[in-house]
Amino acid sequence: MIKRIVEIWKKRVDYSLLVGIVIFLVVAGLVFYLNQVTGTTLADFVLEMNGFMLDVVLFAVLIVWLNKRRERNSRKLNYLEQLEDFKFWKSEEGVNRKVGIIRRLNQLDGDLPSLARFELPGAYLKDFDFEKIDLSHANLSTAFLLNANLQNATLFQVNCEKAYLEQTLLKKANLREAYLGWVDLRSANLSEADLSCANLELAILWNSDLSGCILESANLDKADLTKANLKGAFCMNTVFGHANVSDVDFTAADLRGANLQHVENMTRSQLISAVLDSKTIFPLDLSMQKEEIMSLSQAKPKRESGFKSTTPSFRQRPKSGTYRVTQTL
Secondary structure (H helix, E strand, O other), X not given: OHHHHHHHHHHHOOHHHHHHHHHHHHHHHHHHHHHHHHOOOHHHHHHHHHHHHHHHHHHHHHHHHHHHHHHHHHHHHHHHHHHHHOOOXXXXXXXXXXXXXXXXXXXXXXXXXXXXXXXXXOOEOOOOEOOOOEOOOOEOOOOEOOOOEOOOOEOOOOEXXXXXXXXXXXXXXXXXXXXXXXXXXXXXXXXXXXOOOOEOOOOEOOOXXXXXXXXXXXXXXXXXXXXXXXXXXXXXOOEOOOOEOOOOEOOOOEOOOOEOOOOEOOOHHHHHOOEOOOOOEOOHHHHHHHHHHHHHOOOOOOOOOOOOOOOOEEOOOOOOOOOOOOEEO
């Protein structure tokens, strides 16, 4: 029985803790003996022990806190080193490892490092927090980012081909020259985002919030913008191609120089509410009413082009994780 108790004790009690308890008992016994020899009363002894115990507790708490902090910093450094080592690992195993490391770093409440040029194709990143993170040139093709937070994130020339970004927060994100072909952005918040020269060909943008965003020289050919909010959006020289703009709110949207020739389901009232100029290419079925619509439009431009050239340009589909130079169409 005693042997069994000793075995359980050894398994459950840390050796360093046991040594500390033994030392404490020995010191306490020695102090008690010395107090007895010198004639110190029990009350004085208890008073001294109270002060001693308080010092021990405070010291122990400080040591534990410092050890936990050191261990936390050590783990974080280890995760960061692993993440950098796996940066260009494109296989499923490599992507899963990187996702796991990013999740652990989020749990540590530490700031994520730059993820620029990281290979994360097909990554499962639902509900992840990437606010203000640099993802420039990263490969997020077919990634799952439902409800992810990418507010104020830098996604310059990112590859999000066929990525799932439903209800994703992309407010004020930098998506300049991003490749967003076939991307699912249903109900996503892209308000005030910069999508200059971005390629949104065949993108799904149902109910998405694009208010105040910059779509200058972007490609929206065959994109589905049903019920999207483009109120106040800057769409100068944007190529809409065969985009579906059914029930889109174009109030104060800047469509100067935009190509709307082949858009589907555009109405007269939508054009009247937008900012137009002589370079705006009207839909074929409304081209005969161009002068009348322009005379009725009361919306005024709020900004000027940020590009020297007014020729629409946007990035083409990347091949094998690489990016082509911006091409002029």
